[in-house]
Amino acid sequence: MADVALALGITLRGNKAMCFNGHDAASPSFTVSKVRNTWRCFGCGEHGDSIALVQKIHGIAFLDACKWLSDHFGIVSVDVRLGRRVRPSLRAPSTKSSDPPQATTTDPDSELYAWLIARCGPVKGALGTAYLQAHGIAPELALKCGVVELVDPARAYCVLEKHWGAERIRSAGLSGKRRALSWSGYALLFPFKSGGTTQYFQVRCLQSNMKFFGPSGIPKPMYNSQRLSQLQPGSLLHICEGVPDAIAMEGAGLAAVAVLGATSFRSEWVDELLPFDLVGVPDGDAAGEKFMKFLAMEFRARSKSIRFAVPPRDMDASDVIARGMNA
Template sequence: MPIPDEKVEEVRTAADLVEVAEDYVQLKQSGSRYMGLCPFHNEDTPSFSVDPDQNLYYCFGCQRGGDVFKFVQEIEGVGFLEGVRMLADRYGIVLPEEGADSEAANEREAILHALRFAARFFYRRLTQSDRGRPALDYLRERGFAPETIKQFGLGFAPDEWDALLTAAEEEQIDPEILEKAGLVIERDDGSGYYDRYRGRIIFPIFSHIGKVLAFAGRILDPDDGRDQPKYINSPETEVYHKKEVLYGLHQAKRSIRQSDEVLLVEGYTDVISLSQAGVENVVASSGTALTEQQVAVLDRYANRALLLYDADEAGERAAMRGLERVMEAGVGAYAVELPDGNDPDDYVQEHGGDAFAAYIEEHRQDLPSFAYQQARRQGDLKMPEDRVEVQREIIGSVARIPDPNLRREYVN
């Protein structure tokens, strides 16, 4: 439904274009304006200008310009109404809906509020409480600096049945909303609720505009005698759909746009370690195989994707599927295998960010090269008919690339 004009103006007034643009562009004040490298075209000299007084932007290089709504439309590839809604979400402005939609919108906002509260609760328990000290010490031993812990909002869930539940109820947050947010679980006998996350390091999962959508909880002490999974993840909720979300995108999107390249890894700590080491254009698929929806999100930010994979059969299969999926979306795709079975976190901790960046630049493989390497390892290139079969499979994958010029390059 249309958004009332007065609500559009409320969003326009609340939205600071400098603040919004700095999610994508590094701006520096120059007189009364802010300047940076244009996010809409490649350049070496800053020509992108933001006027904070008029809340307008203009690029002297590509001549793109407009207000905060136009900026969001251009940068996110969305229409006007969706741009207004994204900014309204960012600035906590509830847009009116009709009938049942109004009730759904109110519940969604209540869930998001509960998730924001939980993120603050977990962060404070990590950084400001004695019970969080072992978790904080663990993160420091892993090499995570205080600024990094704050940037990614890491936290700690006390090893208690109702720590979050009690704190939330004191803030008048309904336990039913906590359950719908995936934060608590109803007891089997229906007598109440208990915390989903207990005795775990918490990794908040943000939307691309910085809203808390979900959490992952890593067990702090795997040798405490209790049979528990290493990670517990939020369930699907009204606001969290795992197949659509990329971990770390909120923190990485500016670097991804600047480099026009995104690095895909598997784990939360991989993302955090690489980002801290200066390899900031990195995201994770949150432990799932790369989905079409996640690739569609990446396509809005970069023209190239590098997939890091485990050097085992399962990892190679996942990488091959990921390469095909990325290429089908028209994004350039490459695979990288780290040496000696290292994961990105291990490698960057030992060798540093510069060495990591140099390694992936030198060892990236496109789909044909990667497919031949797999076949060679499996001994599938000994006979002529084997080599022809591998070629057929590669051509079948390449045929799904939408750009005819790129298809031709791969075939040649």
């Protein structure tokens, strides 16, 4: 259960984490039971097993979640083909709980991420250009932000493996036990750069039921965090919920970072954000409302005011900017 939570980008402290529903401020209420192999949130009451958690976080159906898990942890394909029983990583490890689980000993691999992204092309495919346009991101802006398209993940894996080896790809969080990238179909890659290095990237899948993928086991950083060092204290800074929103706002001349959901929010970010005039930009949906409450609580706890610019119902910031741009 802990392996799966970590693979989904949930940062556990012991067996606790901030709930993905965004209601936690001071104390985490999402709890993993390593004995029962289940999770439960003592704040909102949601609970389930590892499959249910994958469904929740990726917003996919049961069978797609099963497929994601088996691909990621090599539960069926690898173990069966090898003809030997390998202890599935989904089972509670028999080792002491202080040992980090094997399947998740991953570190950000900036070198490999940058190498991969440099070998992907600018967004040209119809799916990608339509996506960017719908999100208010002009082609030049996408180029400037380093957004690229990856058309064929199977081929990309072969090229990666030839250069870096399967183990390095796995420990960079891009593959499970199967020799394949953890997503399928055409996708856009959004690099997270900091100090000239690519510390992370978000994959927006446009041909699969799974919408987003980020390197497994790597805590999601803040998007565009390098912006903070370029801003004068007191400057206006927008905190968006999604990467495309932050890019679209930057394109409209507004300083913006993105925080990828309450689960990835780290309390040390509050300190980095304190010097600025903050405007939260949640999506115009139920999740956005939770995100807004979450941010409000995080900053209220530090006596810092934050305003909110809420887009109309069922729209996000980039939709609003796209309407303006395409009109």
